[in-house]
Amino acid sequence: MSHRLDDWGYPYDCGANTTLTSIAAELAANAVRHGHVPGRDFHLRLAAMPYALRVEVSDTCGDRCPAPSAPAWPPADAESGRGLLLVARLADRWGVVPRAAAPGKCVWAELTTRPGGPPPQ
Structure with a gap:
């Protein structure tokens, strides 16, 4: 994904590339951990x-949907539960x-880009 953003004019070291790559990694990890259906x-x-970059991660498990409101902080000693907090803080x-047309859910996140920013090629 980072390579595609670089191809689109968002270099590896720019904020949009690093931020969206981090968001995608977290959403993908959540899909593997919480949305996995065997096979x-x-x-x-x-x-x-x-004026935006958007990442969507879809899985086939529709019964474990995150709440659409701001995620709550987990207990301080919890070993997990901070992923969507990161997404909520990093994404606009x-x-x-x-x-659409399949079982499951799609979790999406967007970053606003500046007017006149690099267009996709």
């Missing part, structure tokens, strides 16, 4: 829009929707 994989989609917008 089925998750799907990652990256899109460039006129994020949410969860049912998968």
Whole structure:
């Protein structure tokens, strides 16, 4: 994904590339850990829009959807539970929707890009 962003004009060391790559890694890890159904994989989609970059991670497990509100902090001694907090802090917008035409859910996150930023090629 980082390579695609670089191809689109968002270099590896720019904020949009590093931030969206971190968000995608967290959403993919969540899909593997919480949305895994044996025999089925998750799907990652990256899109460039006129003023935003969007990553979507879909899985086939629809019964473990994150709450659309801001995630709550886990107990201090918890070993997990901070992933969506990171996504909520790093992304300008994020949410969860049912998968289109398939069972499961899609968790998405967007970063606003500056007007006149690099267009996709």
